[in-house]
Amino acid sequence: MKRVLGISVYPDHSDIDQDKAYIKLAHKYGFGRIFMSMLEVTEGKETVKKKFKELIFFAKELGYETILDVAPNIFEELGISYDDMSFFHELGADGIRLDLGFDGSKEAMLTYNPYGVAIELNMSNDVAYLDNILTYEANTPFLYGCHNFYPQEGTALPYDFFVKCSERFKAHGIRTAAFVTSQVGDIGPWDINDGLPTLEMHRHLPVEVATKHLFATKLIDDVIIGNAYASEEELQAMGAVDRYQTEFSVEFVADVNEVEKQIVLNEQHYRRGDITDQMVRSTFVRKKYGQEANAPHDNEIEFQPGDIVIGNDAFGKYKNELQVVLKAHKDNRKNKVGQIIANEQLLLPFIHPWSKFKFTEK
Incomplete structure (x- = not known):
């Protein structure tokens, strides 16, 4: 599976023009995926739709794939349903990340939505969640996995636990992702931001070193910078990483x-x-x-x-x-x-x- 570098943007905590400039800069250094948070929307359906659609289609023109991070309260806030992916399709989203799960059958059915919107699962639990979904004959090309990130110092995953969680997904050939953290970015989804890595051992490492480590494990396909905005020096260094062998x-x-x-x-x-x-x-x-x-x-x-x-x-x-x-x-x-x-x-x-x-x- 080809490996991809990603960035994160937080439209409800940032300026859209700055987001566009960041997206364009990361594209210059070979980035191809965006994690975009929708956890904090409060402006009503039409305002949210206009803002996110403008940003996602700007990224799409540069060749990005965009996954939206969503939670059940967002569906209530916007008056939309998990049973209808048309809203996300209209935004231009390539997938949605489910922070909370259902019963397995529901997730499997969602992977067959007529718009081809991918369903991304939370990987940071060492339980048989994925196995349950797969027993319901999920459409696996449209089923992704992505680890959490952890804004509070000391709360991210230990390495051995990360391996166990990740192996569950790689064993089934599911596309996987994890987060590294910029050492200068100060924007995230919450008011605490001690960095946004998946692994605690990466919290104070340069982004390129953490990226090399994740790729070296052969457990992660996509590496995403969790916080915004990374510096141009960080984007350049991460973009220069050999994604397929240790350098x-x-x-x-x-x-x-x-x-x-x-x-x-x-x-x-x-x-x-x-x-x-x-x-x-x-x-x-x-x-x-x-x-x-x-x-x-x-x-x-x-x-x-x-x-x-x-x-x-x-x-x-x-x-x-x-x-x-x-x-x-x-x-x-x-x-x-x-x-x-x-x-x-x-x-x-x-x-x-x-x-x-x-x-x-x-």
Whole structure:
């Protein structure tokens, strides 16, 4: 399944022109999905319809898919029914997110609405909710899953629980989404906004690092910035993330040579299938660069997890093999050429046998 980057907008807490500018800016950096909150509407059906329709169709012209976050009180407020998706179709919405569920049969029936409006489920519960819906023969291409976000510090999901919840959806091939948080955005649905991540471990991480982590799990298809407005620097950094393989940011040592930089930055790396727990080995590069000289440097130290080392001239047939250190060790036949930046070392456990990975210079 193709992976998509998303943003969130809150029309009842923001200016429509600023929302449009934000949508256009994110489009510049490759974003293609919008989470749009309808939880706070109070202006009456026609006013709400005009505002949301203008914003959604503006986004649609740029190629965005828009999912509206709705709750039962909104249906009462606007005088509409779950049994008639025409209102959301007229707005231009591609789907609606159900924060609260029904009996399973109802959700399944909604996926057959004649307008093709997708039904998105709350993923942040480790219960058999999805299984129940699927027993009623839901129209699965129009059934999505999306985690919650958590505005209060300390309340977002722990990683192990997130995995359990997500696996329930991925096991059935359901499209999934989760949230990361801008470190500068201050707009959300409520008056508390300590960031809007799905995972608590992401609350204070740069958006691009949290995005890399979610994609590395292979459990999430779409990553959405939960709060608004992210900075252009954040949008650019997140837009540059490789969505299909882990790409580590590297800080080089002062004495790294040009051959070593070429090996690190210019090659498609993959981990050997017969793995070791001491290091990740990218071995094919030693064949390509086997005739290139590589004098020893930074080789008398104890290498630490996250260090990138390359075999030097004293390493015989293993000269110019690249390794990523997983366990501290010493070996003066290897040069330390750099290290993975500290907050990206959480990605190392996702480099499995035959995993593809790359590096970029920080």
